[in-house]
Amino acid sequence: MKKLFTYFLAFLMSANFCFAAQDPAVLFVKNLSDKIITDVLQSKQEKNQKEKEFEKYFTEALDLKSIGRFVLGRYWRQANTNQRKEFVETFVKATTRSWSDRFDLYSGEKIVFYGERKIESSPSQVYVDSKIMAKDSPVEVIWRVKKKKEGYKIIDIVVENVSMALNYRNEYSAFLQANNGDVSLLIENLKHQKTKEKKEDVSKK
Amino acid sequence: MKRFVVIVGSLLMLGACASAPKGNDAEALRAYRADPLEPMNRQVFKFNMTVDTYVLDPVAKGYRFITPQIVRTGVNNFLNNLYEPVTFVNNLLQFEFEKSVQTTGRFLTNTFLGVAGVFDVATNVGVPSNKTSFSETLAVWGFPEGPYLVLPLLGPSNVRRTMGLGVETFTDPVYLAAENAGVENLVWIKDGVRIIAVKESSLDLYNSMKKDSVDFYTTMRSTFQQNQKKLLEPDVQEKPSYEFEFDTEE
Numbered sequence: 001m002k003k004l005f006t007y008f009l010a011f012l013m014s015a016n017f018c019f020a021a022q023d024p025a026v027l028f029v030k031n032l033s034d035k036i037i038t039d040v041l042q043s044k045q046e047k048n049q050k051e052k053e054f055e056k057y058f059t060e061a062l063d064l065k066s067i068g069r070f071v072l073g074r075y076w077r078q079a080n081t082n083q084r085k086e087f088v089e090t091f092v093k094a095t096t097r098s099w100s101d102r103f104d105l106y107s108g109e110k111i112v113f114y115g116e117r118k119i120e121s122s123p124s125q126v127y128v129d130s131k132i133m134a135k136d137s138p139v140e141v142i143w144r145v146k147k148k149k150e151g152y153k154i155i156d157i158v159v160e161n162v163s164m165a166l167n168y169r170n171e172y173s174a175f176l177q178a179n180n181g182d183v184s185l186l187i188e189n190l191k192h193q194k195t196k197e198k199k200e201d202v203s204k205k
Numbered sequence: 206m207k208r209f210v211v212i213v214g215s216l217l218m219l220g221a222c223a224s225a226p227k228g229n230d231a232e233a234l235r236a237y238r239a240d241p242l243e244p245m246n247r248q249v250f251k252f253n254m255t256v257d258t259y260v261l262d263p264v265a266k267g268y269r270f271i272t273p274q275i276v277r278t279g280v281n282n283f284l285n286n287l288y289e290p291v292t293f294v295n296n297l298l299q300f301e302f303e304k305s306v307q308t309t310g311r312f313l314t315n316t317f318l319g320v321a322g323v324f325d326v327a328t329n330v331g332v333p334s335n336k337t338s339f340s341e342t343l344a345v346w347g348f349p350e351g352p353y354l355v356l357p358l359l360g361p362s363n364v365r366r367t368m369g370l371g372v373e374t375f376t377d378p379v380y381l382a383a384e385n386a387g388v389e390n391l392v393w394i395k396d397g398v399r400i401i402a403v404k405e406s407s408l409d410l411y412n413s414m415k416k417d418s419v420d421f422y423t424t425m426r427s428t429f430q431q432n433q434k435k436l437l438e439p440d441v442q443e444k445p446s447y448e449f450e451f452d453t454e455e
Contacts, residue, residue, distance in 0.1 A: 070451055098417040105409055121450060137334070142447065155451055161435035163447040167427045174236065174423035189419045 023116045025145045028152040029128045041106040051100040063153035064088050071168040079183045094190040246355040265404040279323040286315045286322025290378045298342045304335040340369025344436040361429035
């Protein structure tokens with residue numbers, strides 16, 4: 001009886017796995033992460049080349065306008081067209097640079113996908129649940145994906161319950177609050193992050 | 206207990222509250238609600254950053270330089286094993302009886318077969334860690350997190366977590382045993398080693414976040430506060446904290 005139950009459970013799990021693998025949003029995120037692992041993280045190219053490759057995937061896969069609008073909050077509306085364009089470009093560069101510093105931390109961890117979940121308040125968006133199987137303990141990663149005319153786009157990545165989009169929004173909003181909403185100053189700071197040492201004081205009046 | 210008094214005492218000495226923003230600035234109001242003690246917290250944060258730059262960071266880098274990974278893993282395993290009795294009590298307090306049995310199994314296995322906990326035999330044979338703390342117990346019991354607090358040396362916290370740390374400080378079996386044996390200073394050494402070991406293991410990610418942030422204080426706060434929301438049971442929260450309106454947010 002116990003054996004029969006085990007077979008039944010295994011069947012259910014495999015059925016569930018097939019279903020999860022066929023969810024279109026899951027496929028989109030899985031393909032993207034596979035490409036990043038092979039072409040960037042495991043690639044033997046120079047760091048600069050890896051960074052370019054990553055930036056290409058990053059720009060293609062993310063809905064940068066939505067993210068830009070969200071992370072700047074009300075300051076997005078106050079910014080002019082040029083500032084918005086420059087902010088998005090700088091944001092991509094800064095984020096790519098930040099991720100590229102962490103490329104070396106990758107040591108072959110696998111990503112397991114568990115399927116997608118609907119978001120009640122936003123019918124065009126879904127969450128894709130996954131876990132990075134790190135050596136010490138798995139890290140829960142949730143991808144917030146939006147279906148657009150041109151296909152799926154990522155709008156947020158949630159790591160251990162921490163939304164990256166919300167983190168950026170809080171950080172930029174604190175900076176802009178302390179600097180009279182000067183979006184150009186924020187862009188300048190993002191461009192020159194590498195040379196700043198005492199960033200904890202930057203937002204202080 | 207003395208350690209807890211030192212921490213809370215130094216916080217009270219720095220006591221200062223932000224005044225609530227006037228007018229209709231929604232962004233400022235949101236920031237105030239998230240961190241009503243911001244002026245005091247920023248002062249402690251500044252102190253922590255100085256200690257980090259001149260003491261913790263170089264010591265952690267030195268520790269990394271002189272020890273191979275295998276030794277550092279052994280130290281982490283040893284410290285984690287010393288914490289298993291605390292996890293056991295909190296598994297019970299959270300009514301996670303199955304986990305408490307697992308925790309006991311882990312502690313006995315790692316203490317006796319893992320050479321006083323230096324080797325994590327239990328994880329290797331498929332008994333995962335159920336590490337939890339008294340502050341997580343308070344969260345499970347529905348205790349509110351309270352205002353965000355930055356603790357001297359210990360960093361991001363809140364009232365709930367600080368209370369949890371306080372209770373753990375004077376119920377920690379290592380502390381009780383050391384007190385009975387009249388070697389209380391041993392606990393300071395254990396805490397010191399733990400701080401350096403934790404710092405070393407988060408060195409790369411922490412420094413990368415610090416370098417890339419335009420306001421590191423807010424990045425740390427936002428990360429900590431969101432991560433804390435994970436502790437709440439799904440039935441306590443209406444929806445996950447990472448679920449917010451993306452397109453219609455102001």
